[in-house]
Amino acid sequence: MPEYLYIHIPFCVGKCLYCDFLSIPFDEALAERYVNALCGEMAMRKDSAGTLRTIYIGGGTPSILSDKLFSTLFACLKANFLFSSSAEITVEANPGTMSGSAVRHMASLGVNRISMGAQSFDDDELRTLGRIHSSREAILSAGLIRESGFENFSLDLMYGIPGQTITTWRETLSQAVSLRPKHISAYELTPEPGTRLYELIGSGRLVMPDEDSIMEMLDAGLERLSSYGYEHYEISNYALPGYRCQHNLNYWDRGKYIGLGAGAHSFSKDIRSQNLGDITGYIECLERSELPLEKSAPIGPEEAMREMIFLGLRKTEGMALHTLAASGLDIPGCCADLLDEGYLRIKGNSLCFTQKGLAISNELLVRIFGRLGL
């Protein structure tokens, strides 16, 4: 049974330019109904969960919820699920949406990890992204998180922002490490269709940095973060030893999970399912005591293997050779040239992409699938 729980909080102060997640502007009354609906969904699905190893409250901006709603949410969690105090319990937060008391309140409820969306410490870049906070607010928030007893916090950073240079990116990296987070996610900004950013780039009003600059930023991030002891453990994730995000690792290990809330995805018994994405629809469904399922699809054996490979090889540790062999996937055998040319390598008992390989992993995965007949 799934031991990993995700809860989606779809409220934000405003929509960032690049955001393609499910979120709407915050509304206190709606948020209250929503949290009640979440509690209803927990009650309906509690029996399908095992003892939880991680709880991840993501968004949107979960930190926008009031102390009272957080209390309700955690009371419901405790009433419906089993989890120990050592479980990894993460809340996503955005600078400018939390007070010291709110952060202390989260800690008192059992939250032990905060992931803060800093994105950049350059105010021009933050404006370009449509973020609601300044770099100063992010620095203050990070201080507040640490002072409130959260040793374990993560910062999200972005590179490849229109207007960003290798210099401003290095400054952001320096600022980030100076705040001493245990974990850093450094993403390349990807304009997704349907976002404002995508439109602005399409119409030429914003210009993405060129490929060479982005590659330079990738290298700079890797170098700077490694020098501070952060281990690169997934395409976009770095952590000090012992602080890798257990919740996210479960996705890449293709483990089962339960997703609660509007638009949340679940994966169990080779079925991937998704909740209703319409927030009011989700609430009303639960008010009628019905499961808010939007769609559910079984994953066939070949799709399952493709998933396993493309998720597993996101980790810099790669995949255990015996796991691959057990599924009849002889990647080293059919991709000798990719090993020879330094795109793949065998490290101990695992197969993984090299840095060069990770950068073009889509192209390589497609080749690997082709050769495996998947």
Added chain:
Amino acid sequence: MAKDIRNFSIIAHIDHGKSTLADRLLEYTGALSAREMTAQVLDSMDLEKERGITIKAHAVRLEYDADDGRTYILNLIDTPGHVDFSYEVSRSLASCEGALLVVDATQGVEAQTLANAYLAVEHDLEIIPVINKIDLPSAEPDKTREQIEDAIGIDCADAVLASAKEGIGTKEILEAIVRKIPPPTGEDDKPLKALIFDSWFDNYQGVIVLVRVFDGKISAGQKIRQMATASVYEVAQVGIFSPKMRPVESLSAGEVGYIIAGIKSVHDTKIGDTITDAGRPVSEPCPGYKDIKPMVFCGFYPTSTHQYENLRDALNKLRLNDSSFSYEPETSLALGFGFRCGFLGLLHMEIIQERLEREFDLSLLSTAPTVVYRVTKSSGEVIFIENPSLLPDKYEMIEEPFVVTTIFVPKDFIGPIFDLCQEKRGVQRDFTYIGKDRIKVEYELPLNEILWDFYDRLKSLTKGYASMDYDFLGYRESDLVKLNILLNGEAVDALSLIVHRDKAYYKGRQLTEKLREIIPRQMYEVVIQAAVGSKIIARESVRPLRKDVIAKCYGGDITRKRKLLEKQKEGKKRMKQVGKVELPQEAFLAVLKIK
């Protein structure tokens, strides 16, 4: 009886309303009830309807009660409306005594109208001008009348003003057919002489041959001989289309109808051939027979090799019904096993390719179309080259097909036409004013030059007002060279071209630039070179791929991201691997996109 028969065609430019008028005539004479009318009955193939072009000729018998109190049999012989099929048009016209010349009153006379009208004049047909679309506000019937008189030299005083769409003038047209078009001459007692003007393959009945009987009679059980092919068959059935197939006892002198005679393939009948009685043959066949040969060739290759057999079967099926299309297996170093296919022209090629992909669900790669070159080797041997990569390194002389192109254009646009024809190595042959503001120019041009973008550029230079037609002139010697394209140092046979020496440098540069745009970045650098002989004349390169990665991948996104990769995988499937380079299909047609 023959005096109550009228055999006629409708000639018109594309979109001038031929098919609509044909429908109207069928409806008016009661050949089909309004309920049975599906739009444009005569164009029975889907593709014909979609493109608004008639590809196959048909013949329909109509019965019309005229004002003089007599009932006439009208045989409407449909003609293809495109230059690629002009031989078929000429055979259809040869089967008639008259023709309706339909001209759009909003557009005026166009090159095709003119070409087909001249053909009709050559065949001594009685021409009835019909000025169509007079219901439209922009119609200019007087100006159109004047243009027809100037261009074709026929009297338009009695031209019928019509709107096929609105049913205006239908009766007047039918009356004009009866009064003006002469009845067929010919005698039932003479030896059989019938002209084949169309044929097609039917799954149940074999080949159906459409004929016009000039002399004699034809009926079931009769032994017939096709004069050009010298083959003898026994007639199983004769009949007419009304418009449904209807067997009749016999077809007599002056009549039009079909023959079924156990013929297995359309290649066993030749359009334009004469059918006669095997026991009592006619001495002279109908004039004008030609063995038509494909003018344009290209290679068709399946994108995945396992479709090769399916492609061969599909080509075979299409060929059953199309005697002007040919194919031969060929092998390309770059593309593997495929077929070199021959067509009457570019439109014909596009139609065949579309049918292969649509009706047979094939994914095809086609190489750039080419004409047939005549090469005299040093030994004096003459060979025909349908594939540029097969041009030998050494030869005595190379000749290319030339055509005479007739262009019709409003006088304000004549300047750009001169420039275009000049650029395409054209030599002016004629220049005539038609009316006050239209010009007819004739150019002798290499067929190769009008294959690629000539028509599109003609249209865009003249805001769509120019129209053109062309006719084969013959082979002429030219200073031609083979332009090779090399990818990472290896020549790709499917990309070679034969070009005029003066243009080789320019084309090579354009083509390498175009290929650089088309070829996606891959794991390795791709160097694109153009070469004439051993001399490299242009070079471009596609930088290797450095970054292609999904940055963010969490719980909810997994399905979406997996699908992204699957899409990328599908994209790869459509690429053709040439050495280490993956080429998209457009690469093989890049040459069509350069000037």
